[in-house]
Amino acid sequence: xxVRHIRLVVTGMLLVAVVLVSGxxxxxxxxxxxxxxxPGETTxxxxxxxxxxxxxxxPAPPGVTxxxxxxxxxxxxxxxxxxxxxxxxxxxxxxxxxxxxxxxxIEGHCDERGTVEYNQALGQRRAEAARDYLVAQGVTADRMTxxxxxKDRPFSEGHDEGAxxxxxxxxxxVRS
Amino acid sequence: xxxxxxxxxxxxxLVLPGLxxxxxxxxxxxxxxxxxxxxIKGSGTRMKIWMEPLKPEGDRHSSNFALQADEVLASxxxxxxxxxxxxxxxxxxxxxxxVVVHGSFKVDGQRLRLVGEIHDLPGRRPxxxxxxxxxxxxxxxxxxxxxxxxxxxxxxEAGVASSRIAFIAQNGREKELWLMDADGARATQMTRDxxxxxxxxxxxxxSLILFTSYxxxxxxxxxxxxxxxxxxxxxxxxxxxxxxxxxxxxxxEIAATLSYEGNSxxxxxxxxxxxxxxxxxxxxIDTSPSWSPTGREIAFTSDRSGAxxxxxxxxxxxxxxxxxxxxxxxxxPAWSPKGDRIAFVSRAGAGFExxxxxxxGSDLRLVVSGGSNENPRWSPDGRHLVFASNRGGAFGxxxxxxxxxxxxxLDTGGRIxxxPAWSPxxxxxxxxxxxxxxxxxxxxx
Numbered sequence: 001x002x003v004r005h006i007r008l009v010v011t012g013m014l015l016v017a018v019v020l021v022s023g024x025x026x027x028x029x030x031x032x033x034x035x036x037x038x039p040g041e042t043t044x045x046x047x048x049x050x051x052x053x054x055x056x057x058x059p060a061p062p063g064v065t066x067x068x069x070x071x072x073x074x075x076x077x078x079x080x081x082x083x084x085x086x087x088x089x090x091x092x093x094x095x096x097x098x099x100x101x102x103x104x105x106i107e108g109h110c111d112e113r114g115t116v117e118y119n120q121a122l123g124q125r126r127a128e129a130a131r132d133y134l135v136a137q138g139v140t141a142d143r144m145t146x147x148x149x150x151k152d153r154p155f156s157e158g159h160d161e162g163a164x165x166x167x168x169x170x171x172x173x174v175r176s
Numbered sequence: 177x178x179x180x181x182x183x184x185x186x187x188x189x190l191v192l193p194g195l196x197x198x199x200x201x202x203x204x205x206x207x208x209x210x211x212x213x214x215x216i217k218g219s220g221t222r223m224k225i226w227m228e229p230l231k232p233e234g235d236r237h238s239s240n241f242a243l244q245a246d247e248v249l250a251s252x253x254x255x256x257x258x259x260x261x262x263x264x265x266x267x268x269x270x271x272x273x274x275v276v277v278h279g280s281f282k283v284d285g286q287r288l289r290l291v292g293e294i295h296d297l298p299g300r301r302p303x304x305x306x307x308x309x310x311x312x313x314x315x316x317x318x319x320x321x322x323x324x325x326x327x328x329x330x331x332x333e334a335g336v337a338s339s340r341i342a343f344i345a346q347n348g349r350e351k352e353l354w355l356m357d358a359d360g361a362r363a364t365q366m367t368r369d370x371x372x373x374x375x376x377x378x379x380x381x382x383s384l385i386l387f388t389s390y391x392x393x394x395x396x397x398x399x400x401x402x403x404x405x406x407x408x409x410x411x412x413x414x415x416x417x418x419x420x421x422x423x424x425x426x427x428x429e430i431a432a433t434l435s436y437e438g439n440s441x442x443x444x445x446x447x448x449x450x451x452x453x454x455x456x457x458x459x460x461i462d463t464s465p466s467w468s469p470t471g472r473e474i475a476f477t478s479d480r481s482g483a484x485x486x487x488x489x490x491x492x493x494x495x496x497x498x499x500x501x502x503x504x505x506x507x508x509p510a511w512s513p514k515g516d517r518i519a520f521v522s523r524a525g526a527g528f529e530x531x532x533x534x535x536x537g538s539d540l541r542l543v544v545s546g547g548s549n550e551n552p553r554w555s556p557d558g559r560h561l562v563f564a565s566n567r568g569g570a571f572g573x574x575x576x577x578x579x580x581x582x583x584x585x586l587d588t589g590g591r592i593x594x595x596p597a598w599s600p601x602x603x604x605x606x607x608x609x610x611x612x613x614x615x616x617x618x619x620x621x
Contacts, residue, residue, distance in 0.1 A: 031391075031392050031410060031413075032399075032407065032408055032409050032410050033410070034409060035409070035448050036399075036400045036409030036410065036411050036448050036449060037383075037384065037400070037402075037409060038384075038427065038428075038447035038448060039379035039380060039381050039383055039384055039423060039427030039447065040381060040383065040427060041383075077479075077483065113523070113526050113527070114484075114507070115464070115477075115507045115508045115521065115528075115550060115551070116374055116375060116550075116551070116594070116595060117374075117375060117419055117420045117433065117463050117464045117477070117507075117508070118461065118463055118464065118477055118479075118484050118507050118508075120374075120396065120417060120419050120433075120463070121417060121419075121433065121435070121440035121461040121463045122461065124416060124417050124435060124440060125440070125461065145394075146416075147394070147395040148395065148396070148417065149372075149390075152351065152372050152374070153349065153372075159526070
């Protein structure tokens, strides 16, 4: 009985957290479309763009959640898959085959021991390495997008080998 | 007054310590070794100047502002790395001060008038005098303009107190673009995207700031916004990476890292982000371009030899050569404004040190170590580097004067600060009238 109660409370808290996080992520101003100015050209300061009204994104397709996907981890300064990475991606390939409508975004991440710009490129390579592996496993490329966060969205905030190992990854998120 | 017209003993007093400094600073070999530290007391190479408090003219209001301006002026002159400042009322008068810096300060309603003067010592003959006026709200900028003119009058090249520094402030998972004066004052938030902004870089005329952001929600894109604030324009939104943007010295082109052709490569686009031309052709990661001040060459990072290393190539992508072979991992190149040196980071343990060398890779010098030190960027006079460091715990911004003295921390109001970019010299507000001596700054610099 008690266990069930705790489970309910935890599930409730998680739901609230998910709603809060997705709520924050929506407050993005619209993308500018006008041609940029060039140096020497006078720019008339225009009023700040008004944020677009929040759009409700439908929840992830039933049956697939981010948590079901396994991250592929990478060795230091490497963007080629190791044994753990291939095995994680084999599992992810199966999930994607079992859910042919599911689409994912693959995030590339790096540890903090590199510069912002280099890590961005390295994260891109990690995400692409995961995508290419899945394409080779028969997942169609248009079901996957890649994005690199470099060292800017670490999973572990620590500054030791354990944290760094956690942060060198290709991470999967279900796209709606 | 130009350096040419300075009294001869003054020129000697300025040039001699500099020459001695150069000899002392010459490394014992071409390699930078962590056990060979440049250790020169800043005072040994700095010109001693005596500073008298600015004389308030008028009411109590004038006195209050004059006291604050004194602090700004003393701080600017010390931060110039040219002077050792002794102040009347605080320090004992040095017997060997070569000039006295002084002036008057008058608040008249919402207007402000500063008369700045330099006299030589002990004769007290006039070396420089100039009248500055502006809105009272610009009192800091006016004081910076005087400080820059003091450096100009005594060295032949203006100081950089009037310049500004763009940087990235981190708040939780969000990183926004900020701007502040070179002394850390007047910090202003420029973006409110609740996203990740990165890698700011100034247009050569100071009018615009390029930066990278995730604000679209679809990965990195390159944007530009006026240095005075205002609307944000999109420069490159190609598939994959759009990062590391930097204007060419003539402002007509932008070098950047793009990956829409399948791999992270260095490109040059026109100043609006069109007509990309690919400069690198290697299956490795190529990124972080930095123009030479002539615009003829570009330094960049590539891991084509294994670990990341800094390379230099011609503007058309030809003649790629590795900068140094002495260090195992180098990145984040920044070409000095005079073209004589390239600053970059080299990995040391879990962090980075900052090194500089000549563009041909010779004369390597370790200039900053301890903690992790990242994204070095030159001041417009090439006398200083600003960089991000976690030497004090959380990441903050620091300035090194490249003379062996300890880096000084810039006050970013307790914010976690990253990726600084020093502006070019900016035109101070208000009006200036030279009274003694000719100034290249004039009123319309």
